[in-house]
Amino acid sequence: MKGKIPQELINRINELSKKKKSVGLTKAELVEQKSLREDYLAAFRSTFRSNVEMLQVFNKEGKEVTPEKVKEIQRKKGLRDD
Secondary structure (H helix, E strand, C coil), X not given: CCCCCCXXXXXXXXXXXXXXXXXXXXXXXXXXXXXXXXXHHHHHHHHHHHHHHHCCCEXXXXXECXXXXXXXXXXXXXXXXX
């Protein structure tokens, strides 16, 4: 799963969480909950990584101090022309 986290996914995770606290979950629901959480984390990590890779860091003097590793990723994605 890539990109934005679908609201339906979040809603279902929350539903299962509330049910687990109130009456408990069936084995199938526990499996579903685990799978949904894995999907959520994969989407979160992908989005977070993309955001970090888009960053440019500047010091107080206005000089760019973006780590070289990030600059290389940006160059490979065509986001930098230096």
